[in-house]
Amino acid sequence: MCYLTNFLEEYYANGIGQIFCPNCGSEKVVRRGKxxxxxxxxxxxNEDFGTKSLMTDYIYNVIKSDSRKKFIRMSLNGSGIRDIARVLEISTDTVISELKKRLLENINHGFLESLQ
Incomplete structure (x- = not known):
């Protein structure tokens, strides 16, 4: 369980007053749907830190380290976005964002600067 889940359970169990943001400590926390x-x-x-959406349980759409090698192998072998997403059981948006990261990592910045 994450910090926010524990905090909210404690809040409701003890009937303590206001909910505080775990990131900045602000009292300006409101419900934002489900x-x-x-x-x-x-x-x-809290406008000083920018508005942030919080969940009771943080779930990130990331590729696990054991699937990373398979992701790279599949993308180099010409597998499509939907194929990679289906095999690794991740969303197509995650595949696209990972491909963009890989593309940006492989750009030769020195070569691009020499062209200017």
């Missing part, structure tokens, strides 16, 4: 999974979303409205 996710597709039905989990409550919260929004920190």
């Amino acid at each position: 996710s597709a999974d039905g989990e409550q979303r919260y929004l920190c409205r």
Whole structure:
């Protein structure tokens, strides 16, 4: 469980007053609907730190390290975005963002600067 989940459970169990943002400590936290999974979303409205959406459980769309080699192998062998997403059981948006990261890592910045 993440920090925010523990904090909210403690909040509701003890009946403590205001919810605080775990990132900046602000009291300006409001409910912001529910996710597709039905989990409550919260929004920190502290303008000094920028507004941030908080979830009771953080789920990141990342490729696990053991699947990274398979991802690279499949992309080098010409597998399509949907094929990679289906085999690795990740979203197509994740595949696209990972491909963009790989593309940006492989740019030869020295060569580009010499062209200017």
